[in-house]
Structures are given as structure tokens and as C-alpha cells.
Amino acid sequence: MKKVLIIYAHPTEHKSRVNKHLVGALSDVRNVTVNNLYERYPDFYIDVKYEQGLLLKHDVIIWHHPFYWYSAPSLLKEWFDLVLEHGFAYGREGNALEGKIALNCITTGGSESTYETGGLNRFRVSDFLLPFDQSANLCKMKYLEPFVIHGVHLLSDKEIMEYTTKYRTLIDSLAK
Amino acid sequence: MHLDEIFFKIMIYLLAAVISVPLAKKIGLGSVLGYLIAGIVIGPFALELVGSDGEGVMHIAEFGVVIMLFIVGLELHPSMLWRMKRLIFGLGGMQIGFTALIFALITAFFWLNTAQAITTGLVLALSSTAIVLQTLSEKGMLQTRGGRHSFSVLLMQDISVVPIFAIIALLASQIVTDTPIGDDEVVNGWQQLLIIVGAVGIIIVGGRYLAHYIFKLIAETGLRELFTATALLLVIGIAVFMDVVGLSPALGTFLAGVVLANSEYRYELEDNLEPFKGLLLGVFFISVGASINFDLLFENWQLIVVVLLIVVGVKLLVLFALGKLFKLEKSHNMLFTFSLAQAGEFGFVLITFASQNDIYDDYTAGILLIVVALSMLITPVLFIINEHIIQPRIHETKYTKVEVWEDNGHPVIIAGFGRFGQVLGRFLVANGIKVTIIDNNPHNVDYLKKFGYKVYYGDITRKDMLESAGAAKAKTLIVAMSERHQVDKLVELAQKHFSHLKLIVRAEDIAHELALQNKGVEAHRQSIFDSAIQLGVNALSSLGYSKYQSFRSALTFKHLDKRFMKNLQQRYSKDDPHFLMETRKFSEHLENILLMQQKHPYQEMDCAWDTDSLIEEARENEEVKPKK
Known part of the structure; x- marks a missing residue:
């Protein structure tokens, strides 16, 4: 069974409904590690060695975060800047992440229909995620389609439960 | 006295202290009362373990007061003293003046002897620096407004001991005209003043310019006990010197302390002298307890109670009125009033001096000595009354x-x-x-x-x-x-x-932090740590570091320090019975901390933002490409 690392970035977790639930449901799954960045590094001082160690120990990396300004909350960007070092993650000798699976798990306020040509947000979610896609590629990882939950502001409790199950199913299938 | 006899005496004193002080503290009475009671218990009127030598011991132990004033001086900067001049001279002067006047009038009414009246007034105007300062600092009240007012008055009183001696000598010379001391005083008044000014000058100049080199020399030998010896020598030396020129040793050492307050060896001095101070003060209080003449007390108990009530009552009234005059809030005024309502240890010296000069007969001196001792004995009780009855009322x-x-x-x-x-x-x-x-x-x-x-x-x-x-x-x-x-x-x-x-x-400091961690307290912080680093950030910025770079450096430093603390914790294991002492010793030496810090390289952080390896690889790739 593969090991899954959820790199979770949410600056206002106490206000979150969906993400808290999604991640909370995974807390006692044995092959899943949840790495809550904002909880671990409240002062943005990322422990690079520790994070690299986590990456090495896992096979599936999920960047789990709300979609802020078509990208990730700032601490996750800091994580990319600092943890994916040259010589570790990329470059001639940077092969540490080779062959691992990577994807984003994202929640958006806007509905799916707005993320289309002619829609309010004009582009598809996967277009906005190109930097992640290419970063994974540079690190010789296999980048998969994102797991996206749209229109989170209006979700009912039942729908949240359904998404939680779906997320869990996805993770289980990735870990096989 | 034989050696074994001396050891026996020392043992008795120490034993009494070790048993009674923790007991007294447990009941909430404070260490001073504990020592006093211990003195009574081992004194000639209870267990008879120590006898009439009490006075001799007291004389040695008075040196504790001298050391205490030196340490108090170390904590006071001259500028601060200057700022307190209104309290010291105004409040302190008025306290001595009014109290002395009232007591002199009362005494004159009863004894009808001017010399006795003036002497008694002056003696009873003083309060006990030893008891009050010890108690206030033990309760953490020295820095409160009430505490500072008390301190100022005590300081003024200590300063006044010198002129009071002179006055008593003068009075004595009037009674017995051919007393040599009196003649000396009168004739040499101006010379005396010159000597005093000279002595003070020597202390100031010596402390300012000479002490630094001496301490440095001693510190460089690396022998801790030599530094202790030097510190003791300094205090004893000044005390002897002051005695020779006819000044109060306490005042002289206090002055030396103030001069050395800015010295870089200040903490070292304080640390070395602290145990001596504590021990000697303890012995002093014990000897006060032991010196109470219970025979005389029992025979004249009514008279003594009345006198005691008058003394404490008048002092309370004067202090309270002065507190009002100096606009102390009620609760502070009560602390001020109740803390200073006793007579002081200089009373013993002055009364003895006066009776040697035939101002008092033995009986009067005896009664006064008991009153002074008893008033000191009830001081802790007055503190308790203030704390548990008066203060809650004020805030009712x-x-x-x-x-x-x-x-x-x-x-x-x-x-x-x-x-x-x-x-x-x-x-x-x-x-x-x-x-x-x-x-x-x-x-x-x-x-x-x-x-x-x-x-x-x-x-x-x-x-x-x-x-x-x-x-x-x-x-x-x-x-x-x-x-x-x-x-x-x-x-x-x-x-x-x-x-x-x-x-x-x-x-408080690293040692304290480690001790707390050892006790299982997880969240603790040196109170100065973060503000010190913040100023460090400002310093970096002033040197042209970018704001973020300075901020980031501070973060790195803090995180390294956390690791460093963990390391320290492991080094001094929990099971080590000497944990506290070891960590304390360790953190007292800056050198140790700096060495440990070196093991955690500060420069290895934030590598990902370095582009060196990227540039290198790019260059190498460039070289691999076939050149056209």
C-alpha cells in the first residue's frame, strides 16, 4: 500500500467547513499523513529538512488547499520556494521525488460553470494549475487531474459528506 | 573561647535558623520573624543555649546590614538616587524631624531631662533598615510606590546616624563637661567635615576609576573564591575606613555600592555577597531575639507595653500623616506606614553609646533596649495586619x-x-x-x-x-x-x-527556563528574549539590511535557540540531582552559551533561496554544449 501525504494549507481553518471535514476524516487513516502547514509553521518558518524527509517517506503527494486568487495560500507557495531545493527536487542530481504521484485538492467558491471560456473566471481550473503541473513535471513526478469541489459556500452538510466519501475513495485508489 | 565552643555556638545559630525559618515561612510569617523567634528560643531566657555573648555576636552580625546596604546601593544608579532626592531628603528628613520632636517632648514630660529627651527622640525616630528591606524584597513590594517611599526614608535614616552620633556625643559632653569625645567633636568640627568630604571623595574616585582594574585583574585569575574574597575585602575595607574617619560604615558601603552600580562586575559582586548578607542578617535577627532581657521585661511589663504602644502609635501617626502629605494613595500609604512603625537596629548601638556616656542609667537603657527589640519583633505582625486586615478593607x-x-x-x-x-x-x-x-x-x-x-x-x-x-x-x-x-x-x-x-x-533567564521545563512546564519564555531580538532586528535594519532580511534572521535565530534549549535540556538530564545548580552554573557563563550556539550553524538556513548551485549547474551545462 502506498503512502499518501496531504500537504494541507488553510490559513483560517476555524472558518472552514468543507476542508476541515475533508481533512478531518483522514486523520486516522493509517497510510495517510496530514501535514498541516499553517498549524506547524505559524511564523512561516518552514523546517526544510523535515519537509523533505516527509516527501521522501511518501509516494503520493496531495497539495490540499482552498483556491485563493487562482492559486494556493501564500504559505504553500513558500513551501514550494524552500522545500523543493535544487539538487533535491530538481536539477541534474535532484531526483528525490522521481516517479511519485502529485495532485491538487482544491475548493473554490465559484461554481464549475464559471471556470470556462466565457465564464466569470474565463479559464479552466486546470489552466490555473499549470504552475503546479509543471513544477511536478520538473521534479520528475507524475501530475494527476485535480480533485476540485466547486461552490463550497452553498454546499449542504449532506453534499459535504458525499464529497468526503469521494475524496476518500480517490485516495484509496491512488494508494493501491 | 575555645574552638569547639565556637563551633558549638555556630551550630546552635545555624540549627535554630534552619528549623525556625522554614516553619515561620510555612505559617506565612516571613523569615525575619522566624529568625527573631529562633533567637528567643535559644536565648538565655529560654533554652539558654547562647548566653550573654549575644551582643558580641550582634556586633559582628550588624555587618550583614552593611553588606545589605552595599547591595542595595549596587541596584541604584546615581541618576535614580538624584531623582529620589525629594523623597529621601524631604520625606525622610521630615519623618526623622517630626518623630524625634514628638518623642523628645513626650520624654521630656516624663523624665524632665533635656539630654535624655533629645537622645530618646532621635533613637526612636529611626526604623529598622534590616527588617523592612528584607521583608519588602521578600514580598516583592520594594518596587511599589509604598515600598519606594519606605526605602527613601530608611536611606535618610541611615545617613542621619552619623550626625545623631555627633549630637549624642555633644549632649554627653554637656552632662560631663570633661568628656574627651565631646571636646573632640566641638573642636574638630571643621576638620571632621573635611575628613568626611575627603573620605566620600576617595570612595567615589576609587569606585569610578580604580575598582574596574582591580576587579578585572582578580577576575582574570579565574579563581572564584578570590573574587569572593575581594568583594568581602572591599566591603569590610570601606566599613573599617568609614569607622576610622567617624562615618557610618553602612552609609559608606552604600555609597560605594551606588558608585559601582554602573560597573560591569555588578552582578558578580552581588552574587558573591548575597549569601553572606543573608546569613549575617539572619544571625543579626537571631541575636536581637536572644538579647531581649526577659527578667527586666517581666518585672516591668506594664511600663514596657505602654511605652511600646506609644512608640509604635506615634510612629504610625507621623508616617500616615506624611504619607498623606506626599499624596500616597491609601493602600500605598498603609504599606508605608505599617512598614516603618518600629525602632531600628541602630537603636541598640545608639542606646548603648548613650548609656556609656552617662546619658541613660542602666535601668532606662535596659527598658529602651527591650522596647526597641519588641518593636522590631512585632514588625512582621504589623505587615500581616496591613496585608490581611487593612488592605482588604481598603478594597472592600x-x-x-x-x-x-x-x-x-x-x-x-x-x-x-x-x-x-x-x-x-x-x-x-x-x-x-x-x-x-x-x-x-x-x-x-x-x-x-x-x-x-x-x-x-x-x-x-x-x-x-x-x-x-x-x-x-x-x-x-x-x-x-x-x-x-x-x-x-x-x-x-x-x-x-x-x-x-x-x-x-x-x-527569568535560561537557567530558570530549563528548571521550568524540568518541572514539566511546556510554555515558558525568558521575559526579555523577544524584545531583545526585536531590538536586534532594528539594529540589523540600521546597518542597511532589508526589513525582511532582518525579520527573517530573527526567525532563524529564534528557531535555532529553541533547538539549542532542547540540546541543553538533554545535556543536563532530569535525573541529575544537581540539575538546577548545573544549569545555573552553565547559564551564568556567557562563554558556554556562545560555544553551544556555535554548534548550531546559523548560516545553513534558507538554502533554497540561494542560486549558487543553479548558476553552477547552468554553467556546466553550457560547457557540455558543443561550441560553434
Whole structure:
């Protein structure tokens, strides 16, 4: 069974409904590690060695975060800047992440229909995620389609439960 | 006295102290009363373990007062002293003047002898520096307004001992015209003044310009005991020198202390002398207790009680009136009034001196000595009255009853609301957290109430107080007091009785932090740590570092320090019985800390932002490409 690392970035977790639930449901799954960045590094001082160690120990990396300004909350960007070092993650000798699976798990306020040509947000979610896609590629990882939950502001409790199950199913299938 | 006899005496004194002081503290009486009672118990009128040598011992032990004043001086900068001049000379002078005048009038009415009247007035005007300073600092009240006023008056009194000696000598010479001392005083008045000015000058110049080199020389030998010897030599030397020129040793050493307050060896001096001070003061108090002549006391107990009541009563009245005049708030005025209502240790010396000069007959001197001793003996009791009866009364209107407190059910209790606790409290309140604040400084309590804070007055290191503050329901206890032993006491209390409380503790220094960690307190911080680093950030910025670079450096430093602390913790294992001493020793030497710090390289952080390896690889790739 593969090991899954959820790199979770949410600056206002106490206000979150969906993400808290999604991640909370995974807390006692044995092959899943949840790495809550904002909880671990409240002062943005990322422990690079520790994070690299986590990456090495896992096979599936999920960047789990709300979609802020078509990208990730700032601490996750800091994580990319600092943890994916040259010589570790990329470059001639940077092969540490080779062959691992990577994807984003994202929640958006806007509905799916707005993320289309002619829609309010004009582009598809996967277009906005190109930097992640290419970063994974540079690190010789296999980048998969994102797991996206749209229109989170209006979700009912039942729908949240359904998404939680779906997320869990996805993770289980990735870990096989 | 034979050697074994001396050892026996020492053993008795120490044994009495070791048994009685912890007992007295346990009952909440303070160490001074403990020592006094120990003295009575071992004295000639109870167990008869020490005899008439009490006075000789007392003379040696008075040296404790001298060391104490030196240490007090070390903590006072000349500028601060200058700022306190109104209190020292104004308040102190008036206290001595008025009290002496009233006592002189009363005495004149009873004894009808001018010399006796003036002497008695002056003797009884003084208070006990030893008892009051010791008690105030033990209770952490020296820095309060009331405490500072008391200190100023005590200082003025110590300064006045010299002229009082001169006055008594002068009075004596009038009684017995051919007393040589008196003649000397009168004839050599001007010379005396010159000598005094010269002596003071020598201390100031020596302390300013010479002491530094001597201490440096001694410190470089690396022998700790030599430094201790030098420190003792300095104090004893000054005391002897002052004695020779006819000045008060206490005053001289105090002055030397003030001069050395800016010296870089200040803490070293303080550390070395502290144990001597404590021990000698203890012996001094014991000998006061032992010197009480109970035969005389029992024979004349009615007279003595009346005199004692008059003495303490008059002093209380004068002090209270002066406190009012100097606009002390009521609670501070009460502390001021009650702390200084006794006669002082210089009384013993002065009374003995006066009776040697035939101002007093043996009987009068004996009675006065008992009154002085008893008034000192009841001082701790006066403190207790003030704390437990007077102060709660003053705050009665605002003193919320226990039931109301428990209804509050605030999740956070802040113990200690000085400058430190205030910032912390403001931060929490700004975040909408409900806090119960407890402080032992009545002034803070009043003031903060005006701004709508829920502040209560009391000694939080007592279990019932903690209970009434709602410790059972609270989640977090923030220990923000400045006095280390109070902090430790409260931590212990909370861990014992309210183990569910999360403790957030203000630590004094690294050793304290380690000790707290050892006790299982997870959240603790040296109170100065973060502000020191913040100033460091400003310093980096002033050198042209970018704002973020400075900020980032501070973060790195803090995180390294956390690791460094962990390392220290492992190095001094919990099971080591000497843990506290070891860590203390370690952290006292800056050198150790710097060495440890070197093992955690500061420069290896933030590698990913370095582009060196990228550039290198790019260059190498460039070279591999076939050149056209």
C-alpha cells in the first residue's frame, strides 16, 4: 500500500467547513499523513529538512488547499520556494521525488460553470494549475487531474459528506 | 573561647535558623520573624543555649546590614538616587524631624531631662533598615510606590546616624563637661567635615576609576573564591575606613555600592555577597531575639507595653500623616506606614553609646533596649495586619466576593499585572479573551479598574486565592510575576492542586527556563528574549539590511535557540540531582552559551533561496554544449 501525504494549507481553518471535514476524516487513516502547514509553521518558518524527509517517506503527494486568487495560500507557495531545493527536487542530481504521484485538492467558491471560456473566471481550473503541473513535471513526478469541489459556500452538510466519501475513495485508489 | 565552643555556638545559630525559618515561612510569617523567634528560643531566657555573648555576636552580625546596604546601593544608579532626592531628603528628613520632636517632648514630660529627651527622640525616630528591606524584597513590594517611599526614608535614616552620633556625643559632653569625645567633636568640627568630604571623595574616585582594574585583574585569575574574597575585602575595607574617619560604615558601603552600580562586575559582586548578607542578617535577627532581657521585661511589663504602644502609635501617626502629605494613595500609604512603625537596629548601638556616656542609667537603657527589640519583633505582625486586615478593607468596595469570581468562569487567569502582564493582558483582551487578573500591587488594581479591566488584589501564591480566582474552571494560568521565587511557588501550587491548568510561565533567564521545563512546564519564555531580538532586528535594519532580511534572521535565530534549549535540556538530564545548580552554573557563563550556539550553524538556513548551485549547474551545462 502506498503512502499518501496531504500537504494541507488553510490559513483560517476555524472558518472552514468543507476542508476541515475533508481533512478531518483522514486523520486516522493509517497510510495517510496530514501535514498541516499553517498549524506547524505559524511564523512561516518552514523546517526544510523535515519537509523533505516527509516527501521522501511518501509516494503520493496531495497539495490540499482552498483556491485563493487562482492559486494556493501564500504559505504553500513558500513551501514550494524552500522545500523543493535544487539538487533535491530538481536539477541534474535532484531526483528525490522521481516517479511519485502529485495532485491538487482544491475548493473554490465559484461554481464549475464559471471556470470556462466565457465564464466569470474565463479559464479552466486546470489552466490555473499549470504552475503546479509543471513544477511536478520538473521534479520528475507524475501530475494527476485535480480533485476540485466547486461552490463550497452553498454546499449542504449532506453534499459535504458525499464529497468526503469521494475524496476518500480517490485516495484509496491512488494508494493501491 | 575555645574552638569547639565556637563551633558549638555556630551550630546552635545555624540549627535554630534552619528549623525556625522554614516553619515561620510555612505559617506565612516571613523569615525575619522566624529568625527573631529562633533567637528567643535559644536565648538565655529560654533554652539558654547562647548566653550573654549575644551582643558580641550582634556586633559582628550588624555587618550583614552593611553588606545589605552595599547591595542595595549596587541596584541604584546615581541618576535614580538624584531623582529620589525629594523623597529621601524631604520625606525622610521630615519623618526623622517630626518623630524625634514628638518623642523628645513626650520624654521630656516624663523624665524632665533635656539630654535624655533629645537622645530618646532621635533613637526612636529611626526604623529598622534590616527588617523592612528584607521583608519588602521578600514580598516583592520594594518596587511599589509604598515600598519606594519606605526605602527613601530608611536611606535618610541611615545617613542621619552619623550626625545623631555627633549630637549624642555633644549632649554627653554637656552632662560631663570633661568628656574627651565631646571636646573632640566641638573642636574638630571643621576638620571632621573635611575628613568626611575627603573620605566620600576617595570612595567615589576609587569606585569610578580604580575598582574596574582591580576587579578585572582578580577576575582574570579565574579563581572564584578570590573574587569572593575581594568583594568581602572591599566591603569590610570601606566599613573599617568609614569607622576610622567617624562615618557610618553602612552609609559608606552604600555609597560605594551606588558608585559601582554602573560597573560591569555588578552582578558578580552581588552574587558573591548575597549569601553572606543573608546569613549575617539572619544571625543579626537571631541575636536581637536572644538579647531581649526577659527578667527586666517581666518585672516591668506594664511600663514596657505602654511605652511600646506609644512608640509604635506615634510612629504610625507621623508616617500616615506624611504619607498623606506626599499624596500616597491609601493602600500605598498603609504599606508605608505599617512598614516603618518600629525602632531600628541602630537603636541598640545608639542606646548603648548613650548609656556609656552617662546619658541613660542602666535601668532606662535596659527598658529602651527591650522596647526597641519588641518593636522590631512585632514588625512582621504589623505587615500581616496591613496585608490581611487593612488592605482588604481598603478594597472592600471593589473586592468582589468569591461567588462572583466563580461565576466569571474566565478561561484565563493572569497572575501578576505589572508591565509584562499588562502587555500580555492587552493582547488577550484585544482578542476577545476573558481574563481574570490578579496582582499584589494595590495601585495597579485601582488604576486598571478605571479602564474596565477585571483586576483583583491579592497574593496569588496562596492556594485559597488561586481557588477563588476560579482556577478550577479556568483553562490557562499565565504566571507573569517578576519575582522568580514567587513564580516558582505559584507553578508548584498550580501543578499540585490544579493539574488541569495549562501553565504559561514568564522565566527569568535560561537557567530558570530549563528548571521550568524540568518541572514539566511546556510554555515558558525568558521575559526579555523577544524584545531583545526585536531590538536586534532594528539594529540589523540600521546597518542597511532589508526589513525582511532582518525579520527573517530573527526567525532563524529564534528557531535555532529553541533547538539549542532542547540540546541543553538533554545535556543536563532530569535525573541529575544537581540539575538546577548545573544549569545555573552553565547559564551564568556567557562563554558556554556562545560555544553551544556555535554548534548550531546559523548560516545553513534558507538554502533554497540561494542560486549558487543553479548558476553552477547552468554553467556546466553550457560547457557540455558543443561550441560553434
